Amino acid sequence: MENKQEKSQEDMVKEAVEEAKKSAAETESAEAEAEETEETSEEAGSEEAKEDAEKKTGKKLFGKKKDKKDEKIEELTDKLTRQMAEFDNFRKRTEKEKSQMYEVGAKDIIEKILPVVDNFERGLDAVKEEEKEDPFVQGMEKVYKHLVTTLEGIEVKPIEAVGQPFDPNFHNAVMHVEDENFGENIVAEEFQKGYTYRDSVVRHSMVKVAN
The missing domain is CATH 3.90.20 (Hemagglutinin Ectodomain; Chain B)
Structure with missing residues (x-):
């Protein structure tokens, strides 16, 4: 009678141990699935964020080859x-x-x-x-x-000569005379009138220079 009771108790302990092992295995499997699901969710979130950034900037985050x-x-x-x-x-x-x-x-x-x-x-x-x-x-x-x-x-204008200081840029001296009535290096007489066109000389005045 005692042997049967002990045996029955022993079977119950074994069954309890098996149940505990089974329960532990199921718990580990559930945790693993939860971690995998979380990683997948994070990756999906990262991809979505990457796509959003690409849409805003119009460029790939890691560079985009320029279109031909x-x-x-x-x-x-x-x-x-x-x-x-x-x-x-x-x-x-x-x-x-x-x-x-x-x-x-x-x-x-x-x-x-x-x-x-x-x-x-x-x-x-x-x-x-x-x-x-x-x-x-x-x-x-x-x-x-x-x-x-x-x-x-x-804009063609005559060059002033008589009474003006001799200027080789405008006058061509063909004669020299000493005359007290004129100052030094002054044009005393004009033989041929000179002309300028705008800012350049077309023809120099042909003159006689005094002193």
Whole structure:
């Protein structure tokens, strides 16, 4: 009777031990699954955060290779910018060359007109006082004045000479004289009138310098 009771108790202890082992195993399995689920959730969260950052910045967090289309656009933009700069330089250079050519051409024409002005002045200076009222003389004088006014309108001006200090930039000395009526190195007489066009000399004044 006792043996049966002891045996029964022994079986109960074994069963309890088995139940405890089984319960411990299930607990460990549940914990492992929980940890795995948590890691998966963290990885998923990290991927979502990464995707959100990429959407905001428009770039991969670890770098993004530039699109070929964007590279082509940048290349064409740079090429266009360079060509525009070259064209602007060409335009400025061309305008400067045109201006210089115009200056040279204008001076050449003016040089050819000046002898006509000289002849008008010589002819009018030779007119006697009693002949100045003659209609023909008055007509020539009006033509002369019109010619001079036209030249002044295109910035052709006579160079001041008589009574001015001699300046080799404007005067061409062809004669020297000692004269107490003039100061040192002063233009005493003008043989041929000189002219400037804008800021450059078209023809130097031919003068006599005193002292």
